[in-house]
Amino acid sequence: MAEMNVPESGGKKKHAKKRSKKMSTRVDLTAMVDLGFLLITFFMLTTTFNKPQAMEVNMPEKDDVKDEDRTKIKESEALSIVLVENDVVYFYVGLENPMVDSTNFSKEGIRKIILGRQQEVEKASGNKDNLTVLIKAKNKAKYKNMVDILDEMAITGVKRYAILDFVKADSMIIYNTVGKAAGQK
Amino acid sequence: MTAMCDVAFLLLTFFMLTTKFKPDEAIKVEIPASVAETKLPDKDILMLQVDKEGRVFYGIDNQGVRQTLFNKIKERHPEIAFQPQNERAFMLMDAFGVPLEELPNLLNDPKNYPQKGLSLDTTKNELGELLLFGRQSNPAVRIAIKADGNADYDKVKEVMNILQKRNINKFNLITSTRQKPKP
Numbered sequence: 258m259a260e261m262n263v264p265e266s267g268g269k270k271k272h273a274k275k276r277s278k279k280m281s282t283r284v285d286l287t288a289m290v291d292l293g294f295l296l297i298t299f300f301m302l303t304t305t306f307n308k309p310q311a312m313e314v315n316m317p318e319k320d321d322v323k324d325e326d327r328t329k330i331k332e333s334e335a336l337s338i339v340l341v342e343n344d345v346v347y348f349y350v351g352l353e354n355p356m357v358d359s360t361n362f363s364k365e366g367i368r369k370i371i372l373g374r375q376q377e378v379e380k381a382s383g384n385k386d387n388l389t390v391l392i393k394a395k396n397k398a399k400y401k402n403m404v405d406i407l408d409e410m411a412i413t414g415v416k417r418y419a420i421l422d423f424v425k426a427d428s429m430i431i432y433n434t435v436g437k438a439a440g441q442k
Numbered sequence: 443m444t445a446m447c448d449v450a451f452l453l454l455t456f457f458m459l460t461t462k463f464k465p466d467e468a469i470k471v472e473i474p475a476s477v478a479e480t481k482l483p484d485k486d487i488l489m490l491q492v493d494k495e496g497r498v499f500y501g502i503d504n505q506g507v508r509q510t511l512f513n514k515i516k517e518r519h520p521e522i523a524f525q526p527q528n529e530r531a532f533m534l535m536d537a538f539g540v541p542l543e544e545l546p547n548l549l550n551d552p553k554n555y556p557q558k559g560l561s562l563d564t565t566k567n568e569l570g571e572l573l574l575f576g577r578q579s580n581p582a583v584r585i586a587i588k589a590d591g592n593a594d595y596d597k598v599k600e601v602m603n604i605l606q607k608r609n610i611n612k613f614n615l616i617t618s619t620r621q622k623p624k625p
Binding site: 286287289290293294296297300301303304309310311312313314315316317318340394395396397398399400401402403404405407408411412 | 451461477480590591593616
């Protein structure tokens with residue numbers, strides 16, 4: 258960069274003059290490239306690629322449904338899941354003297370239960386899609402739990418599930434079993 | 443050198459064109475993750491946000507739509523004393539979370555006015571009304587619920603119930619992405 262054209266002496270003078278007139282077309286790009294990469298880094302770090310995803314929910318119509326219009330499901334093809342506080346989830350089958358058990362949202366928790374139930378239903382009726390999951394959430398449950406459980410439905414491929422209100426009957430079922438278990442201990 | 447420069451500027455152009463700056467959000471909402479793969483569309487969104495404390499915020503995209511919405515509110519509620527400059531402030535506001543009667547106060551001081559959330563009071567039913575206005579202002583609008591993972595389900599249920607009362611049975615829950623586990 259810091260070169261000087263020293264004119265050569267002697268008879269070659271004419272020739273050297275001609276050569277020095279040949280201007281170099283190369284421009285020093287270092288600064289520009291530096292700037293370019295700086296901006297790239299900036300935009301790379303500020304860009305967010307992951308757009309939020311949307312989980313579509315279709316709720317049934319809320320209008321008064323006559324009792325005879327309600328879908329009846331067989332007890333043998335049902336699974337009730339109750340979401341409560343502190344990321345605990347209770348599950349049971351049927352209504353009369355159900356065995357209520359609790360688990361969590363981990364991979365080994367509720368997912369295993371759902372998959373196991375799917376197999377049972379498949380054995381009993383030949384099609385695992387006959388399983389209907391009834392999801393009930395207590396008011397104290399976190400929204401995250403609801404999303405998690407809807408997610409489990411997508412992961413395990415449960416075709417039919419319903420979100421229901423948590424009513425007193427449900428709390429009785431849980432209280433009866435869980436309360437008894439606590440009493441035995 | 444030239445090649446490197448070319449690459450650098452190509453990347454630069456790419457990032458510049460794809461970047462969309464995150465708009466200022468009225469409230470902080472940490473969304474839960476799910477394996478859902480549907481992308482949320484960029485426009486025509488009516489977003490109901492629920493934050494950790496259970497405050498509900500209402501937001502609709504597109505300033506033109508917001509202007510129509512503002513005029514609808516004004517028309518329907520002549521008792522609320524809006525000031526002329528409020529319209530502009532409303533157009534610029536992404537989301538708001540105050541009962542309608544406090545709206546002028548919020549619009550006069552959008553930065554500092556404390557927002558305590560929309561009133562979900564069933565007697566007044568302001569959210570239901572706002573949903574109706576929102577859909578009238580932009581018939582193509584989609585309803586999305588963006589709730590904090592740690593919000594009580596209770597509040598979200600209340601919002602969903604109001605939606606269902608308005609015969610909106612199809613809506614989106616906004617989540618972030620999580621890898622789908624292998625079966």
